[in-house]
Amino acid sequence: MTIDESRLDSIIDEYNGEQGSLISILQDIQAQYQYLPREAMDYVAMRLKIPRVQVFGVATFFKAFSLKPKGKQRIHVCMGTACHVRGSKMVLEELERKLGIKAGDTTLDNEYTLETVNCLGACALGPVVVKNEEYRGQMTPIKVGSLLDTKKP
Amino acid sequence: MVSFMLNGAQVQADPKWNLLEAVQFYGINIPTLCHDEGLTPYGVCRMCVVEVGDQNRTKLVASCMHPITEGLNVRTHSSRVIKTRKMILELLIARCPSSKKLQDMAAMLELKQVRFDPLNEDCILCGLCVRMCEEQMVAKAIGYAGRGTDRYITTPFDMTSDECRKCGACMYICPVCELRCQGPQASTTLCSGCINTEPVCAPDYGEAMCFMVPCLSCVKKPEDVK
Numbered sequence: 001m002t003i004d005e006s007r008l009d010s011i012i013d014e015y016n017g018e019q020g021s022l023i024s025i026l027q028d029i030q031a032q033y034q035y036l037p038r039e040a041m042d043y044v045a046m047r048l049k050i051p052r053v054q055v056f057g058v059a060t061f062f063k064a065f066s067l068k069p070k071g072k073q074r075i076h077v078c079m080g081t082a083c084h085v086r087g088s089k090m091v092l093e094e095l096e097r098k099l100g101i102k103a104g105d106t107t108l109d110n111e112y113t114l115e116t117v118n119c120l121g122a123c124a125l126g127p128v129v130v131k132n133e134e135y136r137g138q139m140t141p142i143k144v145g146s147l148l149d150t151k152k153p
Numbered sequence: 154m155v156s157f158m159l160n161g162a163q164v165q166a167d168p169k170w171n172l173l174e175a176v177q178f179y180g181i182n183i184p185t186l187c188h189d190e191g192l193t194p195y196g197v198c199r200m201c202v203v204e205v206g207d208q209n210r211t212k213l214v215a216s217c218m219h220p221i222t223e224g225l226n227v228r229t230h231s232s233r234v235i236k237t238r239k240m241i242l243e244l245l246i247a248r249c250p251s252s253k254k255l256q257d258m259a260a261m262l263e264l265k266q267v268r269f270d271p272l273n274e275d276c277i278l279c280g281l282c283v284r285m286c287e288e289q290m291v292a293k294a295i296g297y298a299g300r301g302t303d304r305y306i307t308t309p310f311d312m313t314s315d316e317c318r319k320c321g322a323c324m325y326i327c328p329v330c331e332l333r334c335q336g337p338q339a340s341t342t343l344c345s346g347c348i349n350t351e352p353v354c355a356p357d358y359g360e361a362m363c364f365m366v367p368c369l370s371c372v373k374k375p376e377d378v379k
Contacts, residue, residue: 038310051287052309052316053296060298 003039007032012047019048022058026065034070071106071113075147078128080119087140088127092116094141095129098148112148157225172216172227173201181229184238184258186245186328187279188217192288195280199241200258204228213237239264248272250342252329259343267342275329276306282323290322 011028015021022044029040036059045052059065077092092114096102099112106113122128125137131147154165159179166175171194176183186198196218203216207226213234216227228234239262246255247269255277280297283306287293294316298307308314324330333344 041310051293051296052314053293053298053307056307056309057296057298061300 003033003037003043005043008040008043008047012044017047019050022048022050022055023062026055026059030065035066035068038067069106069110071110073111073132074113074115076115076117076120076130077103078118078120078122078126078130079116080123080126082123083119083126083128086126090141091127091129091139091144094144095147098144155221155223157221157223157227159227160229166221168221170221172203172205172214172219172221172225175221176203176216176227176229183216183229184242184262185217186254186258186277187281189281189284189326192281192284194218195284198245198277198279200238200245202234202237202241204231204234235262238262243267244269245277246271246342248274249277249329251275251333252277253331253333254328256333256344264343271342277329278304278306279328280306281326281328282306285322285326290318290320292316292318292320294318295323 008029011025011032014028015025025044025048026036026041029044030036033040041055041059042052045055048055059067075095077088077095079088079092092103095114099107099114101107101112101114103114103116117130120128120130120135122135122137125135127137127139129136129139129144129147136143136147155168156163156165157175158164159176160181164175164179166178170178173183173185173188173194183203184200186200187195188198188201194217196215199215201216202213203219204211205214205219205225205227206212211228211233216229242255242258242262242264243266246252246259246264246267248271249255250267250271250273278297283296286295294314295306295308297304298311299305308317
């Protein structure tokens, strides 16, 4: 993948190339690309004059950063305590089976990314599934099918 | 100079030193693992714990990271410290039973058993290699990645990198990548090969510590000591 260095430059210049702004810079890059491309992290390390391994360490430390490309649609399944006792595990398993991927992965056609979250704070609605920022409460393995486009196998 | 109490004795130290340096300056041997004279202290292994504070208000601190303050009351070999040190070593050995340095330390501290299931990992995350690479070799080729139980030491993006000159300093300083002696109990968690089976003259030293080496030289006559 090729990256647009001028776009990265404008992000880094916004923070005056400060080493302490590494996290903010990575967040802005992730907002642009939906993930952190390796070339972009190399470029940031070069511009901020910090070791590459430090950028890698920060990027792997925070769960908010992803090193893998994300799909167009993102599905989050809540695995919090309240959702768990109301069967979120079965909902997740059904989604995994329907999409043919494991939690944390992206489908081969880059359409869906399936992720788990530990609590969304909407325990009364549990089990909660969030599809593209849209909250769906009281999910069951049967209802899960309506989340996905029917044209998919 | 600041003066502080070390095992019940009034001593003086340079305020720029950390506690470990001062304790070692006065000839008291504290086991250390993640500490190296040429590297900045890191305070992760906790082997260098000492007890500071008075009477009932004591706390355990890692001496390599603790500053010396006026009137500090330090005990390096109290029963609480020894018990904690053994527990820390037990946990470290459970993680890496194949390390010679840890096994030697177990013999030195007279650790008799490890109550945890061995994990047989090859890293205790002491950070010596990371600091060696950054501070002495000025390569900055390795560092930490991940978080919590998933933390590990790696090169950028888990790939061979141009920064690494393959100098081998990280392996030189690593305390666990040297194989332990293949003694009589080579496959057990604790090989106990070098353990001292003689009884110690006192179960614990409280405020002070015994400087007699080998142990029992206080009661043995010179002809008894081989």
